[in-house]
């Protein structure tokens with residue numbers, strides 16, 4: 605049904621997972637770049653962006669509390685009408701595989717969809733407002749007699765930078781079956797630099813190559829080398845981070861004195877949660893490039 609209607613675009617929700625320690629202008633740009641890309645294909649409609657900061661149990665060096673990271677991300681997206689922050693992942697007591705976060709958000713959309721179709725079953729009068737939201741939709745009469753329009757649930761695609769995609773190749777960091785399910789069932793949008801080797805990386809992996817139609821590479825032409833690491837470094841050195849992160853985020857960091865040599869030492873010497881979790885699993889040594 606949905607597929608036969610050329611006017612009907614596949615709805616996409618973009619999910620970005622990461623430390624966001626702290627969130628930067630570049631993180632926000634990722635969403636804009638991906639949205640432009642999808643809309644330019646003419647086949648997709650991006651309906652929402654979700655930022656999901658990782659929980660404290662991830663144990664990355666220098667990771668400050670999720671509470672602060674989530675607050676900063678919320679401040680940074682206050683003015684966005686389509687990107688929001690979800691703290692479900694960061695509220696979990698244990699670290700969660702990214703696939704589980706994708707599944708959670710997909711599931712959440714599914715249940716919202718069930719609620720919507722239940723609402724669709726109520727008398728027409730109550731649908732008045734809803735119908736008006738879709739002007740110029742010349743629906744042929746016959747459609748009304750068909751069984752209720754099954755609106756396909758949006759796809760949840762993982763939005764990441766090329767460093768994250770290439771981290772798929774780090775031994776014991778990702779389970780092969782997780783990578784497979786991510787690219788097979790959800791899809792990936794990767795923001796990459798010109799001259800980057802992401803294409804070669806995909807070429808060299810059988811599993812990524814097989815699902816390359818579900819891996820969208822978006823070239824970032826207006827390059828921007830901001831990273832959280834560099835922001836923290838500048839802060840430790842008392843240098844300005846103005847215009848690199850949203851002003852509200854900068855103010856929050858200053859007010860709470862979030863980043864210091866001490867905060868950078870958090871989790872020093874601790875093994876990253878995914879490595880701890882997967883290292884014992886010998887299957888994972890047959891990593892991506894087989």
Ligand SMILES: Nc1ncnc2c1ncn2[C@@H]1O[C@H](COP(=O)(O)OP(=O)(O)OP(=O)(O)O)[C@@H](O)[C@H]1O
Nearest residue numbers: 622623624630764765766767768795828831832833
């Ligand atoms: N400059 C960038 N270009 C493309 N992707 C980026 C860039 N900066 C961050 N990302 C992506 O944003 C997501 C979240 O990343 P993360 O929270 O690690 O930020 P980061 O700036 O890379 O931080 P850190 O320096 O601490 O690793 C990841 O998918 C990462 O690849």
Ligand SMILES: NC(=O)c1ccc[n+]([C@@H]2O[C@H](COP(=O)(O)O)[C@@H](O)[C@H]2O)c1
Nearest residue numbers: 621622623658701702703777778779878
């Ligand atoms: N196996 C996995 O699912 C896996 C492994 C490593 C990192 N991750 C995720 O990737 C992101 C990486 O963030 P950083 O680049 O800040 O370390 C985090 O959200 C983390 O949870 C997932």
Ligand SMILES: [Zn+2]
Nearest residue numbers: 622623767831
């Ligand atoms: Zn990173």
